[in-house]
Amino acid sequence: MVSVNRRTVLRAGVGAGVVAAVGGVAGYQLLGASDAPRRWNPPAPIKAAALDKRRLVVIEMAGGSDGLSMLVPYADSRYRDLRRGAAIAAGQVHAIDDTLGLHPDLEGLAASGVSVIPGIGTAKPDLSHFEMLHRWHTGDPEGANRPDTGFLGRLCDHLGDPAAPAVGVSLGTGSSRALACERVTTLSVDHGNDGLFPVFDDENLRSAWLAAQRAMAHPDRTDPPLFAAARASSAAALRFSDVAATLPAAADGYPDSDLAIQLRLAARLLADDNHGLRIVHIPMGADFDTHTGHPARYALLMRELDAALAAFRTDLAARGIADRVLIAAYSEFGRRVPVNDSDGLDHGAAGTALLLGPTNPGVHGEVPSLRRLDADDNLRATVDMTEFYATLAESWFGVPASEVLPGSPHPLPGVVAA
Template identity: 80%
Template sequence: MVDRRTVLRAGAGVGAVAAVGGLAGCGVFGPSDITHPPATLRAAAPDKRRLLVIEMAGGSDGLSMAVPYTDSRYRDLRRATAIAAEKVHRLDGNLGLHPALRQLAAQGVSVVPGVGTAKPDLSHFEMLHRWQAGDPEGTVRPDTGFLGRLCDHLGDPSAPAVGVALGAGASPALACAHVTTLSVDHDTGGLFPVFEDENIRDAWLAAQRAMAHPDRADTAPFAVARSGTAAALRFSDVAAKLTPAADGYPDSDLGVQLRLAARLLADDQHGLRIVHVPMGADFDTHSKHPTRYGALMSDLDASLAALRTDLAARGIADRVLIAAYSEFGRRVPDNGSDGLDHGAAGTALLLGPTNPGVFGELPSLRNLDPDDNLRATVDMSEFYATLAESWFGIPAGDVLPGRPRPIPGVVAA
């Protein structure tokens, strides 16, 4: 007997996303001093490089991730949610990582505070769109996503997938014009379909392959559907031959996503360059922020530590840049419910072959906007320009509005 959930997952476990197809900010950049910096990992040759992007949807509080522990204004504004100075993992004389980010602090991380836009919006949907599209002010409205445009520049149109998102449903961030990008159900390991009974699986697979075969009489929508199914099946054949999964990951959605991400990134035969990981966790901490955010950071810390150990064991740690961001931060004052409401500028992370430290100008807690939010000191486009230009060697103006400059000194080339 096959249950309805299995049938639905078999039909939607892997979905193809293929779409046809400048704003420079301000900031004073430079790495901070760390008392005992970890050994710096140097980046591999550009043609070997991969990118893993973690999307912390819901609005991760940058002031809890990277705490301004020496600023008295922080404690004045956050009577219920401030983190004690003696508990943070100090990055420099101004910022310290959340207490739960112990392994992250030990392994080294590049922290970019104050990332946002000059004209923020407090809507999750709007700001997620801007980040996914690479449209800082929400005025360009491109048909492709920022990661999809990177894939178009990096990838081979004949590759099974140049970019993969590990989550349910299509990822607008990977919408592209010239190559194939996919959305993969991470619970299935990228396989399509997922029936345990081999006879049912073989029959289902044969039917899917038959339906994926093109027909000259197809209407345009039907041809697109066939193409999507064919792409899913093709990628499933790749996923079936991936190297085994590693142990040591936490049993969380993020742990499962990153375990599969490592296997995909280690594959050197099928043209994959970018993996997008939309976290299923809820960063929208309007209430009980200290407890909820601590659990989120514990999961992030354990999952990233396992991933970095896995990448090193596979001999590809120098090939993979890990970037983590949220669509916005939280409001600076707490809200009276042990929580924090929607804010503006947030904090982004870069890990891997990077120079550990704090990059960019710290946002001021004494010059908030009219809604008591942080003003951005690093434009979203500058953060993205670092991924495009400093990591992949793609001119930022080719994939972003205007000609934003990358943050210098982050990538350890």
């Protein structure tokens, strides 16, 4: 179905065998190899392509991904006290530095390099999935402005050609407010059909159906506005389907997951410059709402994310476009810091976002403190969502952040490897 539509943080140093306790952070003793975190050694970053060649893939990890499990403060005793049985041991993480490490199942990201933004959120969080997703989709951090367009849609309006079949595409079932725009075409595409609309086993049936749809999509000047919009929507869907039929072949090597199928199609779309596509939005179908059994469930989620991203980045490199594609992943909020009585984590506030591609690996922005939680035992945001979005707009695409976001947010410095 298709529808139109800074800060840099300074951290405590380490002694020969013990992480120093600074500002109340009690260190852990390196008693042996099993206790020591696995050190990552990412390769040198690839340099970003010219601005007009750059593309963006945004992965939405809906449900509320736990930032403290994705980026583990392994040297902080407060983390272990609050998380009890859900804490990840220091010896299991992929250490980025002397205090922070990636989840054990993010092996591919640790090997290939990733930029991590902890403490991302808003000064006035809401614990509702629907409200926070709306804010992320529209780029409205406090939910006060309620814009008609989405943040990604406004970027598409700045970047794209109104004559292009699609400037932005969401690979999911149903439209996404994130891509709502004013002057260009953005679409939602069922990734299970590889962008084709529709798929029939019988070629004669498909040809007849398409002929009928093309006839119905033809505009008539007597149409009332709603009918004209419906015709235009069908025409845009059919036009994009014609483009999808000519895409480069799909690559092998992807795992069998919904995210992998979405990313495999994204790679094919991004490899073809003929249709003017600049942004791909991917709503990840997995459930990050881990109120119960968090450790095991989150490990499965991280394995799925890691494997799909590894295959996608290999595909982009093989197609010669790895320097053109920035991958961003975010969740509408994080999880509460203390574990609940069901070995799970309830809705929280600040979370953790990822950026992959032509970026400088490491932690960017200020790490939130586990000793300055809010009244609900949630992490306080140290990076506003608009700063993250400003990095995508200004640092990646060269679009002034003030033209697509409220206020004048500053991008996070030093993320893009330009």
